[in-house]
Structures are given as C-alpha cells and as structure tokens.
Amino acid sequence: MKRNFKTNEFYNIYNQGVDKRKVFCDQNDKNRFIHNLYEFNDDSPAIEFSRRYKEKDVGSPSSDGQKSLKQKSNLLNLYAFTLMPDYYCLLVQQTKQQGISSFMRKVNTGYTKFFNKKNNRQGYLFQGSFKAVHVDDDIRFGFLICYIHSRPLINWKPDWEIKKLTNQDIEKAMKFLEKYQWSSHLEYIGKRKNTSIINKEFLLDFFDGTNSYKEFFIDYLKGYKKNIDYIKDLLI
Secondary structure, three states, X not given: OOOOOOOOOEEEEEEEEHHHOOOOOXXXXXXXXXXXXXXXXXXXXXXXXXXOOOHHHXXXXXXXXXXXXXXXXXXXXXXXXXXXXXXXXXXXEEOOOOHHHHHHHHHHHHHHHHHHHHHOOOOOOEOOOOEEEEEOOHHHHHXXXXXXXXXXXXXXXXXXXXXXXXXXXXXXXXXXXXXXXXXOHHHHOOOOOOOOOOOHHHHHXXXXXXXHHHHHHHHHHHOHHHHHHHOHHHOO
C-alpha cells in the first residue's frame, strides 16, 4: 500500500528485526547499515558495492567509485539515528515526493540482501514495513532527538528509565554515550567529524550550538519521566 508522507515535514522512523532477532551482530553489520544511510539517500538507482567498510569510511565519499556529495540528489534529510542490536531509529525530513518511501525501501532491501548473504539465510529480516510518526512541534522535536540518542543507555544500566538519575548517574551516562559509535549523538557533541550522513548544521542551529545541545540533553535526562510522557505519542 502506498504511504503518503508530507514533504519538508519531520518523521520518527523505526523498525526492528523479525521476531525481535538481532539484525546488527557485529561492527561490520553496523558499518554497512550506516554506510547505506549515506549511499541510498539519492534519487538515482542504488549501485552495487562489495568492499568492506572501515569505520573511518562510513558516510564519507571516497575515490572508489562512490558518488561525491555534489553529485548526490538527496531524497531526505537525516537528522538523527541510533542502531541497537535488534532495531534502528531515524529522524528524517522528506525533501522530495515519496522520498521517505524510496529511501527506506532501498535501505531495508539493501541491508537485508547483505545480511542474508553474509549469514547464509533467506527471507525477511525486518518486522514488516517500517513504522513512522509525524513530528510537528519544536519542543517535542528536541525531546525526540534526545530519546533517539539515549536508547543505548539500556546497555549501561538496564533500569535507567525506571529510577531517577542522580547527577553522578548522568555524568556516567554521558561518558557512556561518548563511547557509543552507532549513534549521531557523537556528531552533536563534537566527538565525530564525518557529517555527510546527517544534516548536522540544522540541528546545531536548532539547539544553538554543541554546548546548548549537551545542556538540553542533560536536562532531558534529569526530567526523563515527565519528558517522555510529553512525547509518548511520537514513540513507536
């Protein structure tokens, strides 16, 4: 069934492995998916490529046949992402008619083919069609970015969402996230420079810079229960 997304509007997008299985089993899997977020954000047909991707190459155009940034015609703006073992979260803004649908079809299909070939398996990898929720409020937009970027904290403290975090907890949580590579949080705190995957400038303007983003994120964690209630209808 054709899905209609509004151009220039924001959407929270999510999908998980079928039967909640792991879809990112190692570093190479995650690198491949993140590279696909860059490679498939183009309205031209996807190209086949077989080389292994090193972390430093992820999302960066190079001389091995990839299209340069000037040659790409993006289907959407990607503002935030997080990969977890059994799911991914994306925050996107469609820039062309049917841009989200085209992009997600290429990303999911391309990664499934890679994963199935690597693991000698067949069939669906993700749990049906991706889920998408429209975001139309600035404060909720900011909280949603924090929500996406905070997902890895379950690997730091499984019950962190239940118990109120102390100042010491928040300091430890921030240090943990600084080491989590599979999220765009690192771009926004200035710990990673390869920004061709995401539209970093827009969000840094939205948050009024890196330091303001950090302060907003910390405030989000301090008031997590109240803040999550404020955006619960945006979560999937």
